[in-house]
Amino acid sequence: MYDLIGDIHGCANELKGLLAKMDYREHAGVWRHATRRVIFLGDFIDRGPAQVEVLEMVRAMVDADQALTVMGNHEFNAVAWATPVATGSDAYLRPHTEDNRKQHAKFLDQVVEDSGDHEKWIDWFRGLPLWLDLPGLRVVHACWHADAFADLTGHLDELHRIRDEAAWAALTRKGDPAYDALETVLKGLEIVLPDGVEFKDKDGKVRRHVRTRWWKDHPITYRDLAIAPTDVIPQIPHEPAPEDILPGYDGEKPVFVGHYWMRGTPRPLSSRVACLDYSVAAGGKLCAYRWDGEHDLVDEHFCWVDVDRRQTATQGAA
Ligand SMILES: [Mn+2]
Numbered sequence: 089m090y091d092l093i094g095d096i097h098g099c100a101n102e103l104k105g106l107l108a109k110m111d112y113r114e115h116a117g118v119w120r121h122a123t124r125r126v127i128f129l130g131d132f133i134d135r136g137p138a139q140v141e142v143l144e145m146v147r148a149m150v151d152a153d154q155a156l157t158v159m160g161n162h163e164f165n166a167v168a169w170a171t172p173v174a175t176g177s178d179a180y181l182r183p184h185t186e187d188n189r190k191q192h193a194k195f196l197d198q199v200v201e202d203s204g205d206h207e208k209w210i211d212w213f214r215g216l217p218l219w220l221d222l223p224g225l226r227v228v229h230a231c232w233h234a235d236a237f238a239d240l241t242g243h244l245d246e247l248h249r250i251r252d253e254a255a256w257a258a259l260t261r262k263g264d265p266a267y268d269a270l271e272t273v274l275k276g277l278e279i280v281l282p283d284g285v286e287f288k289d290k291d292g293k294v295r296r297h298v299r300t301r302w303w304k305d306h307p308i309t310y311r312d313l314a315i316a317p318t319d320v321i322p323q324i325p326h327e328p329a330p331e332d333i334l335p336g337y338d339g340e341k342p343v344f345v346g347h348y349w350m351r352g353t354p355r356p357l358s359s360r361v362a363c364l365d366y367s368v369a370a371g372g373k374l375c376a377y378r379w380d381g382e383h384d385l386v387d388e389h390f391c392w393v394d395v396d397r398r399q400t401a402t403q404g405a406a
Pocket of ligand 1: 348
C-alpha cells in the first residue's frame with residue numbers, strides 16, 4: 089500500500105520527520121518501510137532551505153523502488169528555465185525575467201546555477217511522469233482532467249513522460265492546445281469570469297481568470313468555484329457558472345493532488361479527492377495520506393508534521 093506525500097518545497101527536516109512518524113527508517117541513504125511505499129506529488133524545489141537534500145532523499149527512494157513520483161509545476165518550470173529555445177541560443181523556454189528568476193532563485197543558489205549538479209537534477213526532472221493511473225488510485229499534481237490528458241498524449245511516452253525537445257517546446261508555447269492542457273494538469277483549472285468581472289491579486293495584477301475547485305459537482309456559482317484570497321472572494325459574483333465549465337470527476341478511483349496551499353486541519357476535499365499540499369514552506373504542515381486500498385477517503389488516514397520553525401529560520405538565514 090502507499091503513503092502519498094504532498095508538496096515539500098525544500099523542507100528536508102519535515103520530510104524526515106514525516107517519514108519517521110510513518111515508521112520509515114533510513115538505511116544506507118534510503119528511507120524504507122517494511123510493507124509500504126511512498127508516492128510523491130511533486131513540487132520538491134523552490135522556497136525552502138534544503139532543496140538538494142530533499143531531491144537526494146526522493147531520488148534515492150525512487151531508484152531503490154521504494155517510491156513513485158509525479159512532476160510538479162516547479163520541476164516543469166525548472167526544466168523550461170534551463171532549456172534554451174535552440175542550441176546556442178541565449179533565450180530559454182521559460183524567459184529569464186526578473187520575476188521568473190525571483191521565483192526560482194533559492195533553487196538556483198542551492199544547486200548552483202549551471203553546475204554539473206544543476207544539469208543532473210534537470211535531467212532527472214525531465215523523466216518524471218505527469219500523472220499516474222494505478223490499480224485503485226490516481227495521482228496528479230493539480231488537476232485530473234481527461235480532455236487535457238488527451239491534448240497532451242501526443243507529446244508524452246507510454247509512461248506519461250514528456251517525450252522529447254519538440255514536446256517541451258510545444259508545452260511551453262502560449263497558444264498551443266498542449267500548453268493550456270499542461271497548465272491545467274500541473275497548475276490547476278482556471279475559468280474566465282463573467283463579463284466585466286475582474287479582481288486584483290496579491291501583487292496588484294488585474295485578473296479576469298480564477299482558479300477553480302475543479303472537483304466540485306454542478307450546479308455551482310462562480311464564487312463557490314473560485315480559489316482566491318479571502319479579501320478577493322466577495323468581488324466574485326454568486327452567479328451560476330455554465331454547466332460545461334468543469335470536468336467533474338468521475339470518481340472511478342480516489343485521486344490525490346498537491347498544489348493548492350491548503351490551511352487548517354487536513355481532510356478530504358470530497359469522498360474521492362484529497363489535496364495533500366498544506367503549505368509547509370509557508371509555515372504550515374507537510375502532509376501525507378496513508379492509503380490502504382479504500383475507495384472512499386477518510387479523515388483518519390491523513391498524517392502530518394508541523395513546520396520545523398527553528399530549523400527553517402536557521403537555514404533560511406544561512
Ligand atoms: Mn504546485
